[in-house]
Amino acid sequence: MSFVYMKILESRPERYDVGMSLLTLGTLTKIKRQIAEHIHPGNQVLDLGCGTGTLAQMCLERGAEVTGVDANSGMLAVAKRNSPSAKYLNISLGNLDEHLGDESFDIILSTLTFSELTRAERIHVLKQIKRVLKNGGKVLIGDEMIPENILAKCLYYAFRIPMRLLTWVITQTTTNAISNFDEDVREAGMKIVNCKSFMLGMFILLEIKK
Amino acid sequence: MIGWIKDIYQTLFRFVRFPCEPETVAIGHPDKSSPILVTCNFDYTVRHLKAYLEKEALDCFLLVVNTKGTNVWCAAAEGIFTAEEVLSHLKVYNVRERVNHNRLILPQLSAPGVKRKALTEQGWEGIYGPVYFSDLKEFLHNGLTKNKDMQALEYGYWERFKMALSHAVFCTLVCILPILLFASDWWIQGIALVWYFAFSMQLIEHFIPLDRLLYKGLVLSLPVLALLWTSETDPVLKIQASMGILALSAYIGYDAQGHSHLGQNQKSGKLFAGIFAFSALVYGGTLLL
Numbered sequence: 021m022s023f024v025y026m027k028i029l030e031s032r033p034e035r036y037d038v039g040m041s042l043l044t045l046g047t048l049t050k051i052k053r054q055i056a057e058h059i060h061p062g063n064q065v066l067d068l069g070c071g072t073g074t075l076a077q078m079c080l081e082r083g084a085e086v087t088g089v090d091a092n093s094g095m096l097a098v099a100k101r102n103s104p105s106a107k108y109l110n111i112s113l114g115n116l117d118e119h120l121g122d123e124s125f126d127i128i129l130s131t132l133t134f135s136e137l138t139r140a141e142r143i144h145v146l147k148q149i150k151r152v153l154k155n156g157g158k159v160l161i162g163d164e165m166i167p168e169n170i171l172a173k174c175l176y177y178a179f180r181i182p183m184r185l186l187t188w189v190i191t192q193t194t195t196n197a198i199s200n201f202d203e204d205v206r207e208a209g210m211k212i213v214n215c216k217s218f219m220l221g222m223f224i225l226l227e228i229k230k
Numbered sequence: 231m232i233g234w235i236k237d238i239y240q241t242l243f244r245f246v247r248f249p250c251e252p253e254t255v256a257i258g259h260p261d262k263s264s265p266i267l268v269t270c271n272f273d274y275t276v277r278h279l280k281a282y283l284e285k286e287a288l289d290c291f292l293l294v295v296n297t298k299g300t301n302v303w304c305a306a307a308e309g310i311f312t313a314e315e316v317l318s319h320l321k322v323y324n325v326r327e328r329v330n331h332n333r334l335i336l337p338q339l340s341a342p343g344v345k346r347k348a349l350t351e352q353g354w355e356g357i358y359g360p361v362y363f364s365d366l367k368e369f370l371h372n373g374l375t376k377n378k379d380m381q382a383l384e385y386g387y388w389e390r391f392k393m394a395l396s397h398a399v400f401c402t403l404v405c406i407l408p409i410l411l412f413a414s415d416w417w418i419q420g421i422a423l424v425w426y427f428a429f430s431m432q433l434i435e436h437f438i439p440l441d442r443l444l445y446k447g448l449v450l451s452l453p454v455l456a457l458l459w460t461s462e463t464d465p466v467l468k469i470q471a472s473m474g475i476l477a478l479s480a481y482i483g484y485d486a487q488g489h490s491h492l493g494q495n496q497k498s499g500k501l502f503a504g505i506f507a508f509s510a511l512v513y514g515g516t517l518l519l
Contacts, residue, residue: 114318
């Protein structure tokens, strides 16, 4: 591989937030703010796929105790600079059972994380979420979906292709949309209690409970 | 899509990641004692590895670990193909329930990333297999032992040619804009030069007795400079073109460090920047003439 390109890739975490804001036209930030509104002082919060720690920082500002998990050490290095008060685990989401105890979190968050996983991985992680979530706790997942409405689906593809290209140029990464996520949630033994959609259903914010 | 078309574009655009679905797939008719082979979800490798295993009728389980489409060696060196990822995959796909043993056959080139100790701590035994999957049949039939040939990494001319193609495409994409901006009348010659440097850096650089690839790039510019100075009469154009050739050869030489993890960290960054600054200054100076 090109050495210069490798160096560009290494600096990717620094540009991740800019690229993702662009790709989602600011929707990701809006979703994160809405997620943060659910946080109360003293909440034990788990941020799965915390990336550069922007959501972790919002939760910390609302008085929560935050644990961020991400498999990407480069992203975590940026997160530790952005919000050093959070606790971080550099582990793969498939290995949550090794590191997190049963019923240890009030709120579990994730943004643009599940869309990076395969269906088998999603179900495995959702089962782990169910295990570590306290009774009465909630899960808030903001992610990219393929809209079900045909017109919205056409718009989705027309909009996403050029935006993906632009985002890839900036961050050398992109996102993948999920379909039939409700089935995954059911298979993991949980239920969706609230669903908000953004940008004609391209992005959703789900509230899930045990 | 037809396999060979995929092979062509995945070779030309090797710098882009080509992921396939991570999975645990049964090849042939494996039973509980069948070997477990581990690889990354780099589409090119997975397609060829599956075809090989099927052709040789090797009954086994193939674990295609999620490295976001990066190949084994790069993913291991970048820290995205790790024991952590392998263990995660084993859990997600319930591999333990499908076999009655704990041996995982890992690609030898995964050694920088997949640490066997971490696997052992979780009850798995990691065994590094041969460098090339074409030796897997012999490796499996010899009781998981490797001879010296199976451990040797070759960088033959065919591999160099494929790397040159990919590097030439990448460098063309990087250089096309500057070439069109600064040498629009000579864009064909400019792109031809990019391909000359990209190919010569792969195919003949090892004959140049210098240590740093940047120096080798500069040496490769000498015949081009000689041709320029003997054929061109306009002195300003000679200087401008020389600066372009110098900058291009320095860039492609410097950039070639990325072709092997063994060739990186040559500490040529300052020299590279210096050559670029010098070329830009001289070129700028000629515009005042």
